[in-house]
Amino acid sequence: MNNRTLDQQRIEFINRKFLATPLAGLIIWTIIGFIGIFFSDIIAVWSIFIGTGSIVYIGLFLSKFTGENFLDKSKPKNEFDSLFLFTVVQAILVYSIAIPFFLVDYTSLPLTVGILTGLMWLPFSWIIKHWVGIFHTLIRIITVLTLWYLLPEYRFTAIPLAIVLIYIITLLILKNRNKTD
Numbered sequence: 001m002n003n004r005t006l007d008q009q010r011i012e013f014i015n016r017k018f019l020a021t022p023l024a025g026l027i028i029w030t031i032i033g034f035i036g037i038f039f040s041d042i043i044a045v046w047s048i049f050i051g052t053g054s055i056v057y058i059g060l061f062l063s064k065f066t067g068e069n070f071l072d073k074s075k076p077k078n079e080f081d082s083l084f085l086f087t088v089v090q091a092i093l094v095y096s097i098a099i100p101f102f103l104v105d106y107t108s109l110p111l112t113v114g115i116l117t118g119l120m121w122l123p124f125s126w127i128i129k130h131w132v133g134i135f136h137t138l139i140r141i142i143t144v145l146t147l148w149y150l151l152p153e154y155r156f157t158a159i160p161l162a163i164v165l166i167y168i169i170t171l172l173i174l175k176n177r178n179k180t181d
Contacts, residue, residue, distance in 0.1 A: 009079050010080055010127070013078055013080035013081070014127075014128045014130075016068060017068055018174050019068065019174060019175065020062040021056070021059035023059070024055045024058035024061075025059075027058060028054065028058065029163045030160075030164050031051060032047045032048055032051045032052075033156075033157055033160035033161040035047040036110075036154075036155075036157035041106065044156040048109050049109075052113055084123075084124065088120060090119070090120060091117045091120045094112075094117070095113075095116075097112060098112035098113050110148065110156055110159035110160065111144060114144040114159050114160070114163055115145070118136065118137055118141070118144075118163075121170075122134060122137045132173045132177060135169075135170070136170045140166050143162045147159050
């Protein structure tokens with residue numbers, strides 16, 4: 001069992017549900033959006049930093065209920081888990097872009113974090129051989145950028161809630177992807 005080829009490991013990876021982490025993203029961006037509606041910009045800023053930083057941990061928790069159980073040590077090692085972990089680390093490292101812009105214009109945070117943390121979906125599409133990640137990344141970039149320019153006074157609400165909508169669509173695609181492929 002430990003001598004599985006990369007092709008076998010990829011098939012195992014592809015056959016997973018992939019619901020826990022997007023659900024965590026949906027929950028956190030919903031909270032961020034509502035904080036943007038009801039609280040000051042400073043609290044909204046902190047909600048973006050703290051919220052997006054906690055998506056992984058909430059995903060770990062939710063994975064127990066989605067049947068994915070990310071912390072199950074009895075599962076055989078899969079190289080694509082390692083590759084996906086690198087995409088998550090990449091998303092964390094892009095805060096090195098978001099923070100300097102935030103220090104110049106704090107309203108840039110929904111734009112930079114909204115786009116940069118969504119980039120991990122692109123390699124995910126390649127890994128699972130499905131268009132859902134390309135969809136998520138491109139729609140998220142276009143939508144976030146458009147809302148940032150069109151609704152400057154609502155950046156802390158419109159952008160997070162648009163990301164929530166994109167997550168809902170993405171989750172529906174993920175849930176139904178094996179039925180349509």
